[in-house]
Amino acid sequence: MGINFDIDLELMIDKNYSEKLAKIETQMNIWSARTLTPLGRNTVLKSLLLPKLNHLFAALPNPPDATIDKLQKLCYKFVWKGKPDKIKRKVVILNPKHGGFKVPKISEIITAQKLGWIRRLITTDNKWQYLFYKHLTSQDFLWMADSNYINMITPQTFTNAFWRDTLYSWSKYIVKRKNIILKESDLQSQPLWQNNNITIGNKSFYYKQWHQKGIVFINDLLNINGNLLTYDEFSNVYLIKTNFLIYESVKQAVCSYIKKSKMWPLKGRLQNPILPFNFTELTNEKGTRHFYEVLLNSTFVKLPCNLKWEERLDKCFTDKEWETYNIIANKCTQSTELKWLHYKIVHHILPTKTLLFKMKLVDSPLCAFCNIHLETIDHLFWECDCIQQIWKDLNSWISNELQITLKFNIQNIILGMKGVNNNPVNAILLVVKQIIYRHSINKTIPNIDHIKKQLAHYYNITKYIYIFHSVNMISFSPFGPPFI
Secondary structure (H helix, E strand, C coil): CCCCCCCCHHHHHHHHHHHHHHHHHHHHHHHHCCCCCHHHHHHHHHHHHHHHHHHHHHHCCCCCHHHHHHHHHHHHHHHCCCCCCCCCHHHHCCCHHHCCCCCCCHHHHHHHHHHHHHHHHHHCCCHHHHHHHCCCCCHHHHHHCCHHHHHHHHHHHCCCHHHHHHHHHHHHHHHHHHHHCCCHHHHHCCECCCCCCCCECCECCCCHHHHHCCCCEHHHHECCCCCECCHHHHHHHHCCCCCHHHHHHHHHHHHHHHHHCCCCCCCCCCCCCCCCHHHHHHHHCCCCHHHHHHHHCCCCCCCHHHHHHHHHHCCCCCHHHHHHHHCHHHHHCCCHHHHHHHHHHHCCCCCCHHHHHHCCCCCCCECCCCCCCECCHHHHHHHCHHHHHHHHHHHHHHHHHHCCCCCCCHHHHHCCCCCHHHHHHHHHHHHHHHHHHHHHHHCCCCCHHHHHHHHHHHHHHHHHHHHHCCCCCHHHHHHHHHHC
16 A cells, blocks of 8 residues: 554654655646646646545544644645745635635545545444444444544543544534535434534433433434424333423423424424434445535635625625636636636736736736726726727627627626526637737737637637547537637
C-alpha cells in the first residue's frame, strides 16, 4: 500500500505524511508553472495530488492538526497560485450551485475516509471485525446511540488510536446527518436512546428494560395512525411495568422533537424491520463521496456578491434562481476558461479598470472602449455604447441564420439565461464576453467578425471533444450552421 511501518505509532504517522507532503509540494510547484485557471488547478489537486494520501487517510490514525493545517494551506496556495485568496475559504469549498467550486476540505476528507470502515463494520461480516467488537459489551447499542454517547465511551473503551479516530468520525457524521431529515421515515427511524434531540431535563436518556423489550426507535412509540401510544397502549403492547410519569416524560420529549421537525402530525407507522436513519446511505451509496457531502453540509446562503447584483439589477432573486445562475456555465460548456470567467463575473472579482485603478495598476478607471464612463463589469459587458452595438449585431446575425429572436438585457448578459434549452445561447454569451474582455485589455474594439471567427473556433474544438468522448451532439445541433 506504500505505507512505512514502525513500532512507534507517532513516528510512523509523521514519517508517512512527511514524505507524501514533500512529494505533493514538489508536484504543486511543477503544476503551478502551467497556465491554468483556479478551476483547472483544483481539478489537478483533486484528481492527481490528494489521491496520493487517500490510503494513508484510510489506513492510519489521523495526522496531527498541524499536518492537516499545513496540507490545507498548501491546497489554497496551489489553487490561487501563491496569490492572495480572491474568494473566502468557507465559500470556495462549497458546491458550485452554492457559490463555491469544491476546493477540498482536508479534515472532512479524512473523516469521510474513516467512515468507510464504519460501513464495513455494519454491512459485512469478517474475522478482522473481532479486533473492534472485542472491546464492546453491546455492539448493537453503539450503532443506535447518538454522538454524545459515542464521544463518551470511545476514550474509555478503545486504546487504539485508529479505532478512536474512526468512532469520532462516526460521531461527527451523526451530528451532520441530523440536519438532513427530509421525510417522515427519516424521523421515525431516529434512535430513541441517548439522542441529543430527545431529552428530559436537557439530558438524553436510556432505559435498559425498554431497550430489552425491543424499543429502539421513535417509530416504536407510535400506533398505526402515527400517534404516540397512550400509557395503557404502551403497557399492553410491550408488557412493561413503568411509572406513568416516566412514560409521559418520554412521550413529551418525543412529541417536542417531532413538532420541532415540522412533521407533526405523522401519517402512520413504519413496518418492521426498520433500517436506522444513519444507516440508510451506508447501504445505498458506494465510496466516500456521500460522506464528504454530508460532512460539508453545503447549503445555499446569499453571498455579498449576490446582494450586489440584486442591488445593481434592482431585482431580488430567489435562492433557487441563484443556484441556477451559479451553475449556468457548468451546464453549457466544458471550457474551464469560460466557467472561470462566469464565476468571476458572478462573484464580482473580474479585474476591470475600476478595480485595477484602485490597486494602482492602471492610470485611469475609464472604459477602454468609450473612455467616458467608469469601467465596471456591467458597463463593460452591457452599458457601453460600443458594446451595445455588438449585442445588436449578434442578435441580428442569429436571427438571420436561425430565425430565432433573442431579447438581450443586462440580466441575461451578466448572469445568463435560465432554462436547459438556453444552454447553447449561454455558451455563445460566454464566448462573446470573453472576446469583449480580451479586447478591453488590448484596448481594441471588437466587432461581429471577431465574434463569428471565435465562435467557429469554439464550436469546432467543442465538437472535437464531444466526438472524442463519444458524447451526443444534440445540444449543439440548433446552432450548427452559423459555426461551420
